[in-house]
Amino acid sequence: MKKTGIFAAAFAAVLAATATHAAETKVAIGISGWTGFAPLTLAKEAGIFKKHGLDVTITKVPQASRHLALASGDIQCAATTVETWIVWNAAGVATTQIFQLDISHGADGIAAKPGIEKIADLKGKSVAASAPGTSPYFLLAFILAKNGLSMKDVKVVNMEPGPAAQALLAGQNDAAVTYEPYLSSIRNAPDKGKIIATTLDYPAVMDTFGCTTAFLKANPEAAKALAASYYDALEMIKTDKDKSFEIMGKDVKQSGKEVGESAAYLEWQDKAAAQNFFKTTFKSFNEEAADLLLQAGVIKAKPDLSTLADPSFIQ
Structure with missing residues (x-):
């Protein structure tokens, strides 16, 4: 009887565990x-x-x-x-x-190749940013608007944040809109690029x-x-x-x-x-x-x- 009781208890425990899993x-x-x-x-x-x-x-x-x-x-x-x-x-x-x-x-921002110091310098330049409807695209539009520019004033190159940062470090495009952890790759390579705006200045x-x-x-x-x-x-x-x-x-x-x-x-x-x-x-x-x-x-x-x-x- 004791064995039966033990098996019954074990079986009940299995059923309870199964029921819990099923309820997830x-x-x-x-x-x-x-x-x-x-x-x-x-x-x-x-x-x-x-x-x-x-x-x-x-x-x-x-x-x-x-x-x-x-x-x-x-x-x-x-x-x-x-x-x-x-x-x-x-x-x-x-x-x-x-x-x-x-x-x-400060975890999102715009980085640019050496020689581009401020947002106004982006006019007519190529900027890597992911597609319309994404955060980097919006952040670019937001920051440009705050500086009297619009998306029509730049040449947007559609790239995801990771590749955008990598491309800038490789000397491609004039600027990139990206975020952490990719933004830090540019922070750590000042000879390849410079961060010219972040969400510290533009909380968007x-x-x-x-x-x-x-x-x-x-x-x-x-x-x-x-x-x-x-x-x-x-x-x-x-x-x-x-x-x-x-x-x-x-x-x-x-x-x-x-x-x-x-x-x-x-x-x-x-x-x-x-x-x-x-x-x-x-x-x-x-x-x-x-x-x-x-x-x-x-x-x-x-x-x-x-x-x-x-x-x-x-x-």
């Missing part, structure tokens, strides 16, 4: 190798998502096509810049932001996490779990920085030290900061960004800006 909500997330998104990778690799009942797949998807992956159902959620959600919704991809990820404090890069509205409607608890997982990852970075940086670095083929150096140029946002962001900066920035996107011809009409975020998932 599957979520596919699209991101890039941007340092600001690294805590999401940490949440997966350190088992934090799993702890919150989520079966997460993270896929690297170029920002220019991330909305297509959302529309097709290949991914349900994504990380990207605030203004990009405007572009995606304007294109008919119904998505909603649910929590803030980070703010760039803020990242958020969101999902399709259909996914959020069907999985509200999973949405809360995604946010909780992110905040747990931030806590892990605080309590075990070396291990966290090592895990995040492995994903982008960097050392933990290199991740730490890149992270110094941005600020990951905790729950309190995110709650305040959606109450304050979010609305005014959206209005300015939507106007600029219209002017640059990236969108043809503004979507309803009041529906682009739902911070109730982090209340």
Whole structure:
């Protein structure tokens, strides 16, 4: 009888474990190798998502096509810049932001070859930046506008942030719009290029996490779990920085030290900061960004800006 009881208990434990696994909500997330998104990778690799009942797949998807992956159902959620959600919704991809990820404090910028000292010097020059509807393209338009120029005043060469930085270091193009960890490759090679503007001077890069509205409607608890997982990852970075940086670095083929150096140029946002962001900066920035996107011809009409975020998932 004792043996029977032991086997019964073991069988019950297996059933319970199976039931728990079956209950995990599957979520596919699209991101890039941007340092600001690294805590999401940490949440997966350190088992934090799993702890919150989520079966997460993270896929690297170029920002220019991330909305297509959302529309097709290949991914349900994504990380990207605030203004990009405007572009995606304007294109008919119904998505909603649910929590803030980070703010760039110098982690995004424009670097130029020696001899180009300021933004005004870019007039008539070739600038490598990823496609319309992406953060680098928007940042270029934003910075040019603040200096009395427009996208028509430069020759845009469509290149992703990594290749854009590599091309500049190889002597190609006059300038490049890129971000960490790629921007630091130019910081470390002053003879090859010079950073002439960053988000320290032009605070236009803020990242958020969101999902399709259909996914959020069907999985509200999973949405809360995604946010909780992110905040747990931030806590892990605080309590075990070396291990966290090592895990995040492995994903982008960097050392933990290199991740730490890149992270110094941005600020990951905790729950309190995110709650305040959606109450304050979010609305005014959206209005300015939507106007600029219209002017640059990236969108043809503004979507309803009041529906682009739902911070109730982090209340």
